[in-house]
Amino acid sequence: METTVSHATSEAEVRDTFGHIPLVPGDTFIKSTIANLSLSDQYLFQRFGQGPITRVPYRCIHHAFEAHAKVNPNAIAASHLGKVITYEELDHQANLLALELIKNGIQKGDNVGLFVQRSIPMLVGILAILKAGGAYVPQHIGLAKDEQLRYVVKSANINLILTLSEFKDLVPVIDDNKLIVIDDFLKLNINNSEKIVLPEIPVTENDICYIIFTSGTTGDPNGVQVSHGNTCNILLTSPGNLGMRPGLKVGQILSIAFDMSVWEILGSLANGATLVIRGKNIQETVSEVDVVISTPTILSSLDVTLCQNVRVAIVAGEPCPRILAEKWSSFCAFHNSCGPTETTIINTVKRFFPTDELLTIGKPTPNNTVYVLDENLKPCGIGEPGEMWAGGLCVTHGYINNQELTNERYVDDPFLGQGKKMFRTRDLGRWTLDGELEHLGRTDDQVKICGFRVELDSVSSIIEKMPESKRAATLKIDNRTLISFVSPEDIDQEKVKKQVEEVLPYYCVPAIVVAMPELPMTDRGKIDKMKLMKLIPHKQEEEEKTTSAKKDQKFTDDDDIPDLEAIQLPPQKKSFSRMWKGEKLMHYYRLFALLLIANIGIMIYGATEGNWWSQQEMRLDIISKITLVNFTIGILIRQQYVINFLFWVATSIPTSWPLSIRRRAGKIYHFGGIHIGGTVSGTLWFILFMGSLYYDFFNPQNETTKDITLLWVTTILTGILVFMIIMALPKLRAKFHNSFEKTHRFGGWTALLLFWVQTILIIQGNGSEHTLLENLFDSFSFWALTVITISIALPWLRLKKVEVDITRPSNHVILARFNYGETPFAGSSTAISRDPLMEWHSFANVPEPGREGFRLTISRAGDWTGELIDDMPKYLWVKGITTAGVGNVDKLFKKVIWVATGSGIGPCLPHLFSGETPARLIWATRNPRKTYGDELVEEILESQPEAIIWDTDAHGKPDMVKLAYKAYKDFNAEAVICISNKKLTWKVVYGMESRGIPAYGAIWDS
Template identity: 40%
Template sequence: MHTGPALDALSAVDKLRFSQYGCGPTSTPPFQCVHHAFSFHSALHPDDLAVQDVSDAITFTQLDRQSTCLASRLRVEGVGPGSRVCLLVERSISMVVGILGILKAGAAYVPCDGKVVSDTSLEHILKDSESKVVITLGKFFHRVSASKLPVIFLDKPPPCACSTGNLCSKPEDRSSPDDSVYVIYTSGTTGIPKGVDVLHRNVTNLVCLVPGNLGMAPGVRVSQLMNIAFDMAAWEILGSLCNGATLVLRGQTSKEWRAAMRTADVVIGTPSMLAPHDPADYPNIKTVAVAGEACPRAIADSWAGHARFYNCCGPTEVTIVNTMHLHSPGRSLSIGRPTPNNNVYVLDERMNPTPIGVPGIMWAGGECVTRGYLNLPDKTNERYKVDPFMNDGSIMFNTGDLGAWRPDGTLEHLGRIDDQVKIKGFRVELDGVAVAMETTDGIIAAAAMLIDGELWGFVTPDCVSEDEVRIATAKIQPYYAVPTHIVALGSFPRTGNDKTDKRALRQLALDFRNREKAISVCEKQLEPLVTSRIANGAAAGPQTNSSSTSSLTIAHTVEEVKTDKVSDTAASPVFLIRQPSIVDHSKGLDAPMPSEDSASSVELKTEAVFREPWDGYEKDVLPDKLQGKTVRNLRHQIFSLYRRLFGVVFVTNMAIFITFLIRGGADAQRLGLITLANLFVAILMRQDYVVNTFFNVFCAVPPSWPLSIRRVCARVYHIGGLHSGCATSGVIWLALLCGQATREAIHGGIVSHASVATVAISYSILLLLLGIVIFAHPSMRSKRHDSFERVHRFFGWTSIILVWSQVVVLTNDYRGDQSLSHALVHSAPFWMLLVMTGSIILPWLRLRKVPVRAEVLSKHAVRLYFTYSTPIPGSFVRLSVHPLKDWHGFATIPVPHEKGFSLVVSKAGDWTNSRITDPPSTVWVRGAPCFGVLRIVPLFQRLVFVATGSGIGPCAPCILEQRVPIRLLWTSPNVRETFGDKLVDEILGASPGAVIYDTRKHGKPDMVKLTLRLVKEFNAEAVCVISNQKLTQKIVYGMMSRGIPAFGAIWDS
């Protein structure tokens, strides 16, 4: 495979996977033409059954003779290589004879089902294909009599050599692999049907190689269920002929259909075709392959438990299918990998490969790519392009399907490009909605359609609960992609190609809308009458609830009116309508629904009930907590990772401390080194660049890694435990240093000893550090934050000056015969102190005043806009009006693909209140944006965010980035009034499924229960909480104790 500039944007891993995943295995088909493969097996097994009908059968020898006779007749009519012959038939042995005879003549067959194809389509196909001859049955002659083309009847063969016992002369074989084998005309749902020109080598590359041959071989029986005009019928028919298998034709009735399936080893069909069948009824079936439409997981699991089940994909233009997936029950369902000698590329709009997991358009290359569309050069040039990733001039085809590579090298089908619709301004994949509906228990199949601006969902069977469908869909799809109307059918109408007939579904929906309007008018006219009946007791029944009684009465009366006033539509299906806001119809009229195979009763149900995401959550049953109460409290509350890190550092230091005491202690110089080492680590663990480095390293773990690893890496923000542990230990070591220095100053040492200056400086530093530690305690810091800031800053700066003095004086005390300068540069404390000082000074070197644009959102919040930097989502900046007095940290909100960022300042004290009432035009900033807890977002595949009030600030950038699917739970009084429409709309635009809970209107919720509901509905891997200390700890514990990874800010540091 050629690797050029198109791959430059990919990582090294994705480049490798592009080649590994995109190319199918290389293999040479044993035959290059379909009829050559048939002739081989016919000579090898002449007496085997080639085709079996309901009441007849034909051997390979008989089929060979009859098809040869037909080929000779076609040659007489001038048919040869490059010719096309229209085959207007129905499913029969004669149909197979016709196919093989045309191929032996060197021509391509153009299949049409005489019972299905419309007159308009047939007229177009005859003209567009330039068929030289029509091969048909006597019953269909009237359909082609006006074409003036030569007609050959398969059921009325003329006298020939075969009728006298002699063999017809076999026509000269002039076929090549690049000759056409058949021309399939698409259904024409988007316009005039297009003829796809398929070559012999295209077909043999699929049906003569594993896995496309599906195990077909002599003695194997292959069912023929598909309509001949559907290219999957070619897989059945040509696959069987090419592999010496027996083709079993189904009859017209469902009984004959099942009889054919009960004798088959291999079945090829659409998921809709298999849906009504129970695999347990067909123990004979060994291999099943489905394609043509999205396969529901339930069908795949059901059949895969009884046979080898292949889920396949590929449009007609790439020869039936070009990807196949052998499914196992309970495993993820995909469309698999490229078949032999074929390639699949997932490309963006600029024709560049997308990274693993990123959706794009699927392009197909290799031996599967057909010649193009008949007589449509512009359309062919639009969809067929030279393959830029191969150096052989081969062609690739734009399938129009959306897909993405999974990490395991299989393809995930994401629907059609033309199935993308806009709903409420948001892009929606209709196939994705259908897949979401299919997750409902009991659903066999589902479809979604946009009809008159509303999203309709169709499901089967008709016994499912609309509420369950809606709830299951909402777990996966955002609110705007949950169907407004749910229609339950006993079975889906099907096209002649055995696909779901979406035109029929659309018409059913439109018919319903018309009836709904008529019934609404009737109800309004009857309301006075109903009221009168209820008042007079006419509707009395066993019910005691007055609303139930009135509903039943109205329903009954409406049915009467429907019978009287809407009788002109009685021949069409009648629908059951549920409109709780008006009436609950308990019954509906049943009428037969016309169907191709049988007349079945169809009942349409629809509801328009709006449900809030939190409705009924109080009744949700919480999962049991894991482990015993004592163990989980120790693990998740007392010994958090932060405290464990603190403990490791502290215990290690104390072990050394005790060891020194047991061994008689250490001199002041050694104690000074240990003290400074602890303070060195403590300061570095609070340095912006060091913190950012830790986050970048741990958050670089790919989201494809096991969750057990990622959840540990996500706790990188607990590194503050190292800071606190070292700082506390440093103070204790400093106290020991003070004691040892005092003893040495009084009693002196053997060689060297601490001076009085060292003692004085050490005690001064100890007092300052004790002040910092006291104000840094969480309880003190929360109450006196401004005092903590000032003490931490000024005591810290004073301490660092005194530590320089201490290092110089202490080094001088113990330098012996060395010069002071020599002793300093050769001592570890000097260099550690130099790094410490640089670490403290560095952010202040980046102190600057920057312009700011303020947007007052309300009397409670202001949004500030900056352009001096574009930070990464999950970071925060420090702002100040008086740099030496106080600093305040705020989460940044960068806008994707734009320079700059914004942040939200909400009312939480004097400083923030001043910024709201008197918005600044400039503010001071220092250092670099520093990462916070939400920097961990890229580690996960799906997340639930929980924010209260202004906690939306840190959450907003991660939501707006849309790098990871996020479901937001935001509780706050009237968010639009507080934070403004712009911010709220931005968040809803990026996360339309966001749940905004107005605490002023609904009261305070049970956050644990509500969060668990969203986690379950959204299938989230983890939860991130941005709230106050009490609520954060409650939610994090509520999740963690139930095995759900949860992350929130740390208040211990």
């Protein structure tokens, strides 16, 4: 789906373009926090990211229940296995138990354990705890292990536990904890019909309502503290209230330890509906209710033909298959939603219709915000993938007794400010043009297969689109193998593989498909991936027997994806050191400044002690020599033979020498600073020369012969030189690159010709008795211009048109193979052209082991490369010799890390393939195999099996600094080399250098 937006440039244009989008009052977000976005994206980021501003009718959730008990006392509050209880009875029993809790020391803010199973006494316990001012801490007794119950008691500081008589022996006795058996207590007090008056307890929206412990599949469970304000906001406003009202039945099918049970239980009771608590048969309960709240796994296990009474269904907790959504939306209002426990059950929701193009997770719920941010917590543009952060009233109060984790995942909300918090959901997503969120998986569900990033849920979702598929789960076996578990048992396993193969790249296709009657579920109704993981070896052996597989498989639960959040960068060096390593003071500019300052010093000397400018005499001869010296230096430093010589000298330093020497030698590629230093200084001197010539020309005291032709030639030459420098300014050069190339080439040639004309005019005007030729040979200018002319002409003397064999792996890239008698060294580049007078483009040579010649990898990066890829000529022009590039500095180090993005992989390839310097690759690009073709990707994987290849289409842009640092440490490398665009190259180079790590990358003209 296309999700890009045009970039409107004024507020009026934005409103004209996006006027159909409903607005929220005022500018919600602090403007400085979204300044990195275009104006149109700023507008949409605010409009999409903010849910409706809605009044919440109650501050405490049990107050809403009490209101219904007062208005409709005889209405059925709940039913369970034939037993029913009215709102009045439930309220009375809850008051009785609340008073007992108070007598046993429960005060406002205390946490009370609720270790029960689904039952009416469970409801009494929940309401009693809330009425007493406490927070209930639910655990599904009988399923939860003793170790887990003990951990919860200790972690939540629980001093009193409510349970049921049949489970009292399962409740762990810890210290002096009190235990109240709810059903036993109610039996003893069943005849107490006196109206209970509870003491006034000032519970507010900020007090904790319940504490849900996460599943703990990746470590100890964490108790999430959810306030009354959090709970009321989602349960008492639309769409979170799901239209629950008196007369409707709501199913209670989920475990009480799962936060979605709060939605069922308190959602129903706080809105006056009837809660139907299930027994062992989920199907029976769902068949008789109007509203069902579930996970996709549970819903997919039901027979929809028996659920036609359902009016509203909503799923959350895990990705929903589209087929499931289409089935249920055909007869009821079906909603897909998303949100972790920490954002109060859900914080986005979408009603799905079968005609919808996408099954999204919808928009932010009322009084809440959602931000799609990059790794630096900067807003992503509309349509760009990023990580979803949640803000607003849904953000809970952190993890109990775990301030460190709370501080890590609950951070200050920079968009809303005012001390508010936002929560990192770890869900990946992006905004559609309709202002809905497309869920792209989770950051903790990514694995690396064959060097590529794979989102496991993406594979499963493709399988679940098959009509015959109910549920699917995909897991990683090893670095090259995926396994998919699918239900039902009779599904065609080869058809499953083909389904994935038709949509996703080859490395996403599961090597093994295991069909099962049903996938195992956790007690919270989600697919139990831990159980599936334990089935892998057994199932694999079975698969190997039936298919006579020849290779042994390795099994691992390890996930080798770099966890960017876990990568801790060392602190940067002190401010002065950082400034010295900064962009404005990098070696390129230091060399430029060195030459400029040296020339300024010479100018000052000439204006003072040198007395080069006086009324009696202008030392034009000295000024001319200094001018030509600067131009000669500036031009020679870019001569191909000189470049190769400089790199040869610098990289000849043995790796046994101290790193402090080698890292400085690696900066050799910044010689471009000498080029601009020489040419700019030469131009300044020439302007002085012209001024001096004019002064001399119009000085009445000068009685020498005056040559008007010389004056005109000098003036024109000055104009050309100044114009060439102006066109070479970074911003103009980038904006008018083709014009810069033509100006540099034809302007340079014209300037050189005029220098020769000027030199001849000056020599002729000297009135020497020697011949012109003799005077030329005696002239410094003649020899300087000769050197410059040869330097410029040499590459053109090797101009030739050669045959090229071009293959096009994809519409984005071509591989151009040359074999005209040259096999260049790794790390060199060749200039090619279709029109030698008009343009030249250099690309990194990739020598192929065992073959003569070389190839160039050319990516679509502009009009010229685009035409080349589309047309694929049989012949191209080449000139000069192959020339060393920045990558050659890898020879100085024992091990290096190569960092590349997109087509930056090209210059890396010869170094990776040659293997002269041990290396590791980090490559971030869009859909690598589709973009660059199987052949190239396979070559990379063969030479770099441990490469980190990041698919930015699937997973967004990674933090390359963190990835580079981790690779640098893991590989014990000595340096990092980055080939990317200017912005990212500098980010990586500075990110490393400011932390003392040698880093290199061509930045602009270096």
